[in-house]
Amino acid sequence: MITHSKVILDEEDLAGVTKVLRSGLLAQGKYVSSLEEKTASFIGVNHAVAVSSGTAALHLSLLSLEIGVGSEVIIPSYVCTALLNAINYVRATPILVDIDPGTYNIKAEDIKRVISERTRAIIVPHMFGLPSDIDSIVSLDIPVIEDCAHSVGAKFRGRYTGSFGLLSIFSFYATKMLGGGEGGMVLSNNLDLIETIRDLRDYDEKKTYTVRYNYKLTDIQAALVESQLRKLPLFIERRKKIAKIYNNGLDGLGAATPLVPEGREHIYYRYVISLENSLQFMKEMGKRGIECRRPVFKPLHRYLKLPGYYATDEVWEKAVSIPVYPSLKTEETHLIVDSVKRILGA
Numbered sequence: 001m002i003t004h005s006k007v008i009l010d011e012e013d014l015a016g017v018t019k020v021l022r023s024g025l026l027a028q029g030k031y032v033s034s035l036e037e038k039t040a041s042f043i044g045v046n047h048a049v050a051v052s053s054g055t056a057a058l059h060l061s062l063l064s065l066e067i068g069v070g071s072e073v074i075i076p077s078y079v080c081t082a083l084l085n086a087i088n089y090v091r092a093t094p095i096l097v098d099i100d101p102g103t104y105n106i107k108a109e110d111i112k113r114v115i116s117e118r119t120r121a122i123i124v125p126h127m128f129g130l131p132s133d134i135d136s137i138v139s140l141d142i143p144v145i146e147d148c149a150h151s152v153g154a155k156f157r158g159r160y161t162g163s164f165g166l167l168s169i170f171s172f173y174a175t176k177m178l179g180g181g182e183g184g185m186v187l188s189n190n191l192d193l194i195e196t197i198r199d200l201r202d203y204d205e206k207k208t209y210t211v212r213y214n215y216k217l218t219d220i221q222a223a224l225v226e227s228q229l230r231k232l233p234l235f236i237e238r239r240k241k242i243a244k245i246y247n248n249g250l251d252g253l254g255a256a257t258p259l260v261p262e263g264r265e266h267i268y269y270r271y272v273i274s275l276e277n278s279l280q281f282m283k284e285m286g287k288r289g290i291e292c293r294r295p296v297f298k299p300l301h302r303y304l305k306l307p308g309y310y311a312t313d314e315v316w317e318k319a320v321s322i323p324v325y326p327s328l329k330t331e332e333t334h335l336i337v338d339s340v341k342r343i344l345g346a
């Protein structure tokens with residue numbers, strides 16, 4: 001069976017984790033601080049706070065911006081429910097935007113249409129590793145939280161995603177670009193926001209009381225993520241190589257994949273194709289031992305029963321994510337291409 005996604009672990013990762021275990025100091029400590037410094041320096045941002053998940057990173061980002069009841073936060077409909085949850089945790093109002101069907105990302109001109117006097121932030125994911133048009137969105141002059149859960153290491157006009165927003169968030173879920181089992185991070189050049197987030201991450205030994213959280217990352221997770229961060233360029237190189245095999249092998253089959261606009265670097269966290277009969281296709285691939293998935297389980301407007309969002313609906317119905325991860329073998333990629341060809345009758 002070729003699984004849809006897979007954790008990457010090598011001897012160096014195991015040695016890093018073992019070192020922490022042997023030290024007997026497992027909770028948040030020097031490995032977390034080191035990961036914060038290394039990630040901030042890699043992305044090109046001044047400050048970072050590690051947290052327990054990408055969702056926690058979003059939650060604390062919204063709190064740091066004092067977003068609450070009566071505030072509106074703009075997000076895409078075509079995304080996982082983590083964004084919606086974070087907005088609901090702070091009792092703000094989510095405002096959904098339809099996506100650009102060509103890139104699966106939200107665009108400045110569509111965001112502009114829903115900005116009101118209550119808009120306090122825009123959360124901008126770079127879906128599946130393809131950077132959104134982040135410059136145009138930042139120039140709308142609303143605080144931007146860049147969601148880099150899929151895009152660690154992807155560049156927009158030569159600069160890493162995560163370095164454009166007022167805040168940016170990362171997820172270190174097991175099968176993400178950097179996998180720590182679970183984990184997350186917030187990056188920003190704004191020290192006040194970062195200090196607020198650092199304070200809210202931990203409840204213990206505080207001079208005054210306010211509601212705080214236990215959103216800490218452990219040193220065990222941090223050692224694993226840092227070990228992976230060192231190999232990120234290799235991971236990206238491998239993902240791009242696989243994408244090239246798919247681009248060449250699937251050309252002309254009617255299984256469209258997003259075109260990469262000029263100036264953006266797609267790192268292929270997901271390789272998504274678009275097909276008329278996606279559910280049947282996934283079943284057929286499964287019979288051949290290849291696990292494929294819908295890359296977004298269900299769009300947010302469908303959960304919220306909101307009308308419109310035609311591009312999101314069309315993309316969601318047709319999108320299929322085929323396996324792509326650094327440990328996927330070249331023979332497996334050829335088997336995948338052959339299987340897609342056979343199923344699509346080429």
Ligand SMILES: Cc1ncc(COP(=O)(O)O)c(C=O)c1O
Pocket residue numbers: 053054055056079080082083125147149150170171172173183184
């Ligand atoms: C775009 C996006 N943002 C945020 C998250 C939340 O990350 P986590 O699962 O670490 O809470 C996810 C999760 O997959 C995601 O896809």
